[in-house]
Amino acid sequence: MTHPVGPVSDHPLDDLAAYAVDALEPAAQQAVDDHLAQCAACRAELARHRETLPTLASAEAPPSEVWQRITAAIGAPGLPDPHTGASDKAVPDRPTTGPPADEAGQNGDASVAPVSSLAGAERARARRPSPLRWAAAVAGLVAAASVGGAVGFALANSSAETSDIGSLAQQALEEPDGVLATLADSEGQSVARVVADDDGAFMLLEALQDLPEGRAYQLWSVGGPEPVSLGMLGRDGTNTVAFRLPPTITELAISVAPTSGDTTPSGGFQASGGVLQ
Amino acid sequence: MVRREHDGPGDDVLVAAVVERSHEALAEIYRRHGGAVWSIAKQVCGAEHAEEVCQAVFTELWSQPERFDPAEGGLRSWLVARAHGRAVHIARSHETHRHQDRDAQTARTPPSAEVEVAGHARALTEAGRRAIDKLATAEREAILLAYLGGHSSAEIARLLGTLESTVKSNIRSGLMNLRRALEVEGVTT
Numbered sequence: 001m002t003h004p005v006g007p008v009s010d011h012p013l014d015d016l017a018a019y020a021v022d023a024l025e026p027a028a029q030q031a032v033d034d035h036l037a038q039c040a041a042c043r044a045e046l047a048r049h050r051e052t053l054p055t056l057a058s059a060e061a062p063p064s065e066v067w068q069r070i071t072a073a074i075g076a077p078g079l080p081d082p083h084t085g086a087s088d089k090a091v092p093d094r095p096t097t098g099p100p101a102d103e104a105g106q107n108g109d110a111s112v113a114p115v116s117s118l119a120g121a122e123r124a125r126a127r128r129p130s131p132l133r134w135a136a137a138v139a140g141l142v143a144a145a146s147v148g149g150a151v152g153f154a155l156a157n158s159s160a161e162t163s164d165i166g167s168l169a170q171q172a173l174e175e176p177d178g179v180l181a182t183l184a185d186s187e188g189q190s191v192a193r194v195v196a197d198d199d200g201a202f203m204l205l206e207a208l209q210d211l212p213e214g215r216a217y218q219l220w221s222v223g224g225p226e227p228v229s230l231g232m233l234g235r236d237g238t239n240t241v242a243f244r245l246p247p248t249i250t251e252l253a254i255s256v257a258p259t260s261g262d263t264t265p266s267g268g269f270q271a272s273g274g275v276l277q
Numbered sequence: 278m279v280r281r282e283h284d285g286p287g288d289d290v291l292v293a294a295v296v297e298r299s300h301e302a303l304a305e306i307y308r309r310h311g312g313a314v315w316s317i318a319k320q321v322c323g324a325e326h327a328e329e330v331c332q333a334v335f336t337e338l339w340s341q342p343e344r345f346d347p348a349e350g351g352l353r354s355w356l357v358a359r360a361h362g363r364a365v366h367i368a369r370s371h372e373t374h375r376h377q378d379r380d381a382q383t384a385r386t387p388p389s390a391e392v393e394v395a396g397h398a399r400a401l402t403e404a405g406r407r408a409i410d411k412l413a414t415a416e417r418e419a420i421l422l423a424y425l426g427g428h429s430s431a432e433i434a435r436l437l438g439t440l441e442s443t444v445k446s447n448i449r450s451g452l453m454n455l456r457r458a459l460e461v462e463g464v465t466t
Contacts, residue, residue: 018423018444062331070331071300073339074340226298
């Protein structure tokens with residue numbers, strides 16, 4: 001539908017202002033929508049109204065639950081809250097759920113790695129005209145992510161001190177309906193299972209190959225339009241890893257990645273399986 | 278003249294990184310604008326529903342970043358506008374339920390427009406308060422009841438005992454005067 005753009009008196013300027021503050025009833029709102037679709041002058045006027053409004057109300061930091069909801073929805077549990085620096089831990093705080101992040105980093109294991117990694121930002125930088133600006137941005141993001149000692153990790157590794165996570169996972173395994181997903185390889189062999197109970201979700205890697213230094217298993221949500229990284233699982237083929245499983249996730253898959261993680265899975269998936277809802 | 282509020286990459290660069298699926302870029306956008314999104318949602322529809330509004334707005338940016346068009350305004354105003362629209366929708370549907378409850382029982386009287394306006398004025402920034410104090414009373418009431426109260430222009434007309442066309446006209450002149458006043462305060466772009 002196209003309308004000729006008339007003189008200024010034909011622009012619904014009063015309705016446009018009311019539209020900017022969402023004060024119109026649905027029918028009037030639709031009429032403004034139709035006008036905006038073919039009137040650049042009114043789109044510009046609307047943008048000016050909208051630039052004015054956010055300066056009115058004072059801004060307070062949102063509670064940490066908001067960030068937890070967002071990170072669960074986008075498949076990035078554990079990404080530290082930018083307002084508090086707090087990481088949404090995968091498992092209730094227990095002294096033996098895994099080594100601290102710095103310790104895990106020293107042993108060369110990829111178990112604690114940035115969820116989505118900064119590789120994506122690096123790739124974007126290569127395509128942007130201002131690499132220096134991006135270099136500063138990436139450095140800033142690393143610093144921001146390091147607040148509170150948490151570096152955006154989703155998964156708590158258990159390679160060194162497995163007993164507690166292992167026993168929690170075993171308990172979950174024994175509960176009825178405890179197994180939420182079974183991940184099979186290309187030949188249909190079960191190689192990993194996901195179990196869950198009140199303590200959280202656990203990925204039991206049961207029959208994958210140990211990977212060489214510099215490589216690690218990476219967990220993905222693959223139920224959506226494109227795979228979303230859920231974090232790194234380490235390089236041991238048999239291991240138990242605690243993680244948060246957002247309820248929106250329907251299908252999981254595991255790839256082999258560099259220890260820093262991929263932004264998109266490369267080289268195909270080692271295993272995949274649906275999550276029971 | 279656009280005033281840069283943040284060091285580091287511009288918002289448009291961060292949105293480009295979100296297109297590239299960078300969680301860190303989304304986190305930085307949330308750090309910059311999450312407070313504004315949260316506060317307007319909380320003001321309009323209450324803290325309980327504001328969480329849901331914030332989640333929806335940032336999840337939408339993550340899943341459909343191309344919907345943000347930098348040619349048509351800044352990221353903050355776009356995010357806040359999305360949040361405001363959602364919050365108003367929630368507030369009105371609850372208001373409908375409240376009206377039904379009120380009709381069914383004999384319920385409390387809503388606060389007068391003057392009391393409500395005074396309540397909304399407390400949510401303003403210092404600069405926002407100084408700017409809004411420069412408006413005519415009818416403009417100030419129309420903007421606060423619409424933008425922070427989430428009322429429709431028809432409801433405001435009833436609350437203030439005036440015509441809906443007058444309310445819309447006051448919103449428009451109020452927004453234009455507000456823009457000028459905020460420019461004088463140096464807080465607008």
